[in-house]
Amino acid sequence: MNTPDPLSATLSALADPTRRAILARLARGEATVNELAAPFDISLPAVSRHLKVLEQAGLISRGREAQWRPCRLEAAPLEAVAGWVERYRRFWDGSFDRMDDYIAQLTKGDPDGDRH
């Protein structure tokens, strides 16, 4: 296996509802592993594995104090995802439909407008 490119690593890390829930919690502020594990019905080691995936993708960073090591959200990879998906916005925000309307307007006065 090759090392995935950064955007692929980010998307892969985000492709899990528990990991996304962990990020949502960290959006409210730093938290320790115990605090992050509390709302989930999964073991502490399982949470630790999720955190490792998030950390490797650069989506979280962890404090240095050995006992606490609070996790914090790192937004740069999310910004990259937003930048990537933004290129496709015209496919869902109706600008295609508006173009159709515009063309319909243009051809309205043209007797051949709807014969093409």
Next chain:
Amino acid sequence: MNTPDPLSATLSALADPTRRAILARLARGEATVNELAAPFDISLPAVSRHLKVLEQAGLISRGREAQWRPCRLEAAPLEAVAGWVERYRRFWDGSFDRMDDYIAQLTKGDPDGDRH
């Protein structure tokens, strides 16, 4: 394995540079498997496997004609990704810094402003 939730399935399908390149090509218009395979140095079966992943995630649809089955981009799952990542925008667009500036402004005239 449980069936992943739709957003996880989308993110997982997008976590591959070839699949993202296929979507970028389809953003320019419908294409057949052969047309999609041409720019990539991978086999037709490998492209077909990628298309199957994209189709299962709802990111593309395919025509019915047995011989051609042109692929087309389906944007709804991308809109869901954009909606999800948008919630984190404040972490990268500087609105946190602006909040700091705003609080600094508010406390400027207050002699205790920087003593708290």
